[in-house]
Amino acid sequence: MFRLLRTSIVYRSAFIVLGIALLVGSFFALFSYQFSAQSEQEQANQRMKGSLSTVESTASIACFLLDQNLASELARGLLKNGDISRVLIFSDDKILAEASRQPAQNQANASLTILPDIKTPNQLEQEIFSPFNAKEKVCNIRLDPNMDFIREQSSSKARFIVYLLLVQALVMASAVVYVVLTMITRPIKNISDRLHTLSPESGDKLSLPDGNEKDEIGQLVRDVNMLIANLLKTLNEERSLRIRHSIGEKKFQTIFENAETGIFQLNFSAELLSYNPAFLRMFNLTDAHQRGNLSHVLTLMLEGQELRLHLMIDAAINESKVMSDDFYIQLGSSSQKKWINLVISPAEDGILQGLANDITERKLKEENANQLAVTDHLTGVNNRLGFEKEIARLSTEHANAHAQGFFLLMIDLDKFKQVNDTHGHTIGDQVLCHFAHIVTSTVRKSDFVARLGGDEFIILLQNLTQQSKAEEIAQKIIHQTSQDIVITDGVSVQIGASIGISYTGPHAFDPNDLLRRADTAMYDVKRSGRNAYRVVSLDGIDTTRHII
Structure with missing residues (x-):
């Protein structure tokens, strides 16, 4: 049973509807029972009052005449009303008549018995007045309700109403269950059973249940069919993509391997x-x-x-x-x-x-192109662009405190203009190449040589702090440059070199200032006789040496 409730919406919905119907029916039945019992008691009270009103005139005569027989006959007549269990007629606390459904104790001496306090919340008592004087009270009549009779009557009527309400609730619940089963649950179950055997990949679809073409169940079937159609479309697309992926994977594998x-x-x-x-x-x-x-x-x-x-x-x-x-x-x-x-x-x-x-090939071409860009095409040493890059690199290193001091030699050839004017630019170019060879063979491999243009050359003696070494290199260059240069048989020329030397330590420096000091020193040499060098040192002392 519990397994069916968990797995079957049919049983579960029927159980829930019946349970709610019984719960609601029981509540209203209990309420109706209480209301019917109370109503029946109120009606019994009204019937007692009616009976008392009926015998009021007879009781008035009996009490006025103190006629116990008439009073007793009256009391017995009232007991015929099943709602009354006891009748008591008394005057001045003397009982004229008493009648009850049970034998009254000491009935023989009733006339002499003092009236006991037997009132109950449901007792009915009425004063009886003289038939000749409406203001003269002659006796009282007290009626005790027959509670057992009243309860039995109210209970029987209330039970009938309760049974009727419960039957009505069960009938209504059964009708609701039947409607739910036939119009909702059974079509849904049929759809569920059909879905178990449905084959979406073959294009199967659900058929619309009869009578549900335009309601929510029909919409559900249409939505399911749409989902099936979308699923079939997705499956076909996935199959196509899988085939294309397999083909593409083979292509990529071929590319990957080859x-x-x-x-x-x-x-x-x-x-x-x-x-x-x-x-x-x-x-x-x-x-x-x-x-x-x-x-x-x-x-x-x-x-x-x-x-x-x-x-x-x-x-x-x-x-x-x-x-x-x-x-x-x-x-x-x-x-x-x-x-x-x-x-x-x-x-x-x-x-x-x-x-x-x-x-590698591209990098070598780039290096060659870069080298050509910074190389003087005539002499093979660096050109002005190469010098600017090198001095910028040194400036950065010195600014980061990652370098030592170096000397800068600014060289200008003496008498070179006369060679050009006398022998032409071709001979002049040979002289420049000869001088470039002298410089490169004199300095170290780690040093930097560049031709700035015309007959101006510059040398960077890197990582050198001894002035004597710089002067020694300058002397060698001046000495070798001053030797006769044989161009062809019978043609020779002679030039000289004026060199200005400036120095900077490992600290940061201004390239323009360094060049300016070397250039100034070089022109000072030219003005003082040429074919010599002049050093502008760190301590501000200038030294000029002439080579003979």
């Missing part, structure tokens, strides 16, 4: 999860590597650059964007150097997708 671009997956710790053959070829990983654990190979290849890789990964995960950067790697024992461009993008569940492209 692409020249390295494709890989990694987690947030930069550990490799998967990779394609191009990735292995790009990093020169052999079969032996493939059989081993390659999870940390990427960080090993980028040794010294791991921080940049982890910053890319953090940015890709936290900012959900594609990150790209170039890395310089050195492969294996062959000391092969490569430039690799890594592109990392977030996928899902903390996994990242990556692409690796070999950009």
Whole structure:
């Protein structure tokens, strides 16, 4: 029974409707019972009053004449009313007549008995006046109600009403249950049974129940059929997508295995999860590597650059964007150097997708182009742009206290204009190349040489703090420059070099001020005889040396 109530809406709805009907019917039956009993008692009281009014004139005569026989006959007549259990007629506390449904004690001496206090809340007592004088009281009549009779009468009527209400409630509940079962529950159950055997993938649909085409059940069936149609459409679309996905997956697998671009997956710790053959070829990983654990190979290849890789990964995960950067790697024992461009993008569940492209050729072209941009095409040393970049780099290093002092040599060739005027610009260009060779062969490999334009050159003696070493280099350059330069058989020229030298320590400096001091020192040399150098030191002492 309980299983049916849990699993069947039919039994459950019937049980609930009947239970509510019985509960409501019982409440109203109890209320009707109380009301009927009270009403019956009130009617009994009215009947007693009516009986008393009927015999009032006879009682008046009996009491006026003190006729006990007439009074007794009157009392017995009142007892014929079933609502009365006892009648008492008395005058001046003397009982004229008494009658009850039970034998009264001491009835023989009733006339002499003092009237006891037998009043009850339901007793009815009335004064009787003389038939000749309406103001002269001659006796009293007291009626006691027959409570057993009254209760029996009220109970029987109340029970009849209760039974009637309960039968009515059951009939109404049964009607409601029947309507619910036939018009709601049974159609829903039929729909449910049909759904159990329905095959949506074959396009089956529910049929509309007869009589429910336009009501809520009909709407329910139409909604279910619409859901079935949408489901069938979704299934077909999913089947089509699955087929296309399978085809696309095969294509991507082919691309993955045969692409020249390295494709890989990694987690947030930069550990490799998967990779394609191009990735292995790009990093020169052999079969032996493939059989081993390659999870940390990427960080090993980028040794010294791991921080940049982890910053890319953090940015890709936290900012959900594609990150790209170039890395310089050195492969294996062959000391092969490569430039690799890594592109990392977030996928899902903390996994990242990556692409690796070999950009070595592009980087070499960029380096060559950059080198051409900062190289003097005639002499092969750096040009003005190269010098500006270098002096800016040194300024930044010194500002961050990451460098040592250095000397700046500003050089201007003496008599070079005469060479151009006498022998032409072709010979002049050969002289410039000769001087550039003298400078580059004299300074250290770590030093910087640039031609600013015309016959002006500049040298940066980096990480040098000894003035004597700077002067020694200047002397060598002046000495070698002053030697005759043989151009062709029978043609030789002679030039000189005026050098201005300024120094800055490891602290921050102003490049313009450094150049201005060296330039001023160089022009001072020219005005004082040329073919010499002058040093502007940190302590403000200027030293000029002429080379003979």
